[in-house]
Amino acid sequence: MYRPARAVIDTAAFVSNYRHAKSLAANSRAVAVIKANGYGHGAVRLARALQMEADAFGVACIEEALELRESGIQNPILLLEGIFGPDELELVDKLDFGMTIHNRRQLEWIENARPARPFNVWLKLDSGMHRLGFSSEDFAQAFARLKACPHVEDIVLMSHFARADETGEDATLTQLERFKQASANLQKPVSLANSSAILHWPQTHGDWVRPGIMLYGATPLDRPGEESTALKPVMQLQSEIIAVRELGPGEAVGYGARFVCDKPTRIGVVAMGYADGYPRHARDGTPVAVDDKKTRLIGRVSMDMLTVDLSDIPDAAPGSQVELWGDHIAANEVASHSDTIAYQLFTGITRRVPLLYR
Numbered sequence: 010m011y012r013p014a015r016a017v018i019d020t021a022a023f024v025s026n027y028r029h030a031k032s033l034a035a036n037s038r039a040v041a042v043i044k045a046n047g048y049g050h051g052a053v054r055l056a057r058a059l060q061m062e063a064d065a066f067g068v069a070c071i072e073e074a075l076e077l078r079e080s081g082i083q084n085p086i087l088l089l090e091g092i093f094g095p096d097e098l099e100l101v102d103k104l105d106f107g108m109t110i111h112n113r114r115q116l117e118w119i120e121n122a123r124p125a126r127p128f129n130v131w132l133k134l135d136s137g138m139h140r141l142g143f144s145s146e147d148f149a150q151a152f153a154r155l156k157a158c159p160h161v162e163d164i165v166l167m168s169h170f171a172r173a174d175e176t177g178e179d180a181t182l183t184q185l186e187r188f189k190q191a192s193a194n195l196q197k198p199v200s201l202a203n204s205s206a207i208l209h210w211p212q213t214h215g216d217w218v219r220p221g222i223m224l225y226g227a228t229p230l231d232r233p234g235e236e237s238t239a240l241k242p243v244m245q246l247q248s249e250i251i252a253v254r255e256l257g258p259g260e261a262v263g264y265g266a267r268f269v270c271d272k273p274t275r276i277g278v279v280a281m282g283y284a285d286g287y288p289r290h291a292r293d294g295t296p297v298a299v300d301d302k303k304t305r306l307i308g309r310v311s312m313d314m315l316t317v318d319l320s321d322i323p324d325a326a327p328g329s330q331v332e333l334w335g336d337h338i339a340a341n342e343v344a345s346h347s348d349t350i351a352y353q354l355f356t357g358i359t360r361r362v363p364l365l366y367r
């Protein structure tokens with residue numbers, strides 16, 4: 010490895026965060042959501058680290074499920090959006106994937122299949138997010154059809170929250186109420202809670218929780234409390250200072266001269282840019298750590314580099330270690346300075362950045 014940009018992945022922190030999720034939802038089983046290559050952290054490596062204790066893994070699609078099975082992962086795997094066409098059912102059967110059913114088309118494909126062993130399906134209600142799922146009116150009928158299907162064995166009833174991250178907003182309770190009404194007589198295990206709901210809405214936990222972002226050490230809550238402090242960052246996005254500049258008042262740094270010095274300023278150039286996945290929209294003042302000391306981004310982020318203020322870190326020099334997010338700088342802080350969320354930062358890390366496991 011030559012260029013110093015790298016993402017160091019702490020699989021022990023991932024395991025610890027999973028245990029924390031399980032401790033918050035002590036009576037639930039947990040689907041560890043590792044879609045999108047484990048939110049950019051490397052799904053196979055994370056699955057290996059957790060395979061002894063994961064109740065199941067959750068992925069977005071069969072391509073992601075195949076990668077896990079082909080790497081020897083034997084835990085149950087759930088396709089969170091189910092299948093996109095009937096031709097997937099052969100692999101679902103052969104490799105024993107669970108699948109969400111959120112519409113009538115998927116239901117028909119399943120009814121018409123003749124698998125070697127029964128399917129495990131997660132029937133999804135649209136309880137208010139209005140993205141995927143059966144309406145309250147159609148839910149019971151879809152359930153009855155699945156029950157009548159000789160090759161459907163386990164059924165889990167599921168839904169997904171739109172606003173569980175908003176701790177002062179009761180939309181989650183409204184969705185919970187709708188779900189309870191629609192599923193009242195169906196007598197099956199239920200699954201509702203994403204990370205936000207695991208952290209903040211214990212009444213939603215049910216039989217299966219589905220932690221995602223919290224496993225990577227970022228809290229999704231708008232006002233994080235106690236329950237979030239135990240989360241450990243899994244990714245350390247790091248690089249090094251590769252050049253230092255002394256600028257005088259009135260001089261500017263970078264494209265568009267976005268930052269103009271108002272006093273003598275020492276600037277460090279870091280080998281990390283938007284082509285690595287660092288957000289181009291990060292504003293001046295976005296926190297960055299150099300040699301474990303907190304400072305700020307100044308000037309526009311370029312494709313391969315960004316610039317930071319070293320005025321208060323006189324010992325920093327080419328070769329100094331830089332953390333873009335990790336133990337010193339929360340990904341959430343960088344996200345809020347870039348008008349985005351930690352989810353997008355993590356999944357946006359590009360293949361130019363090597364993932365190193367420790």
Ligand SMILES: *Cc1c(COP(=O)(O)O)cnc(C)c1O
Pocket residue numbers: 042044089169202203204205219220221222223229
């Ligand atoms: C991605 C996803 C999750 C995990 O959500 P987080 O907010 O990352 O915890 C849970 N359930 C479903 C259906 C998902 O698609």
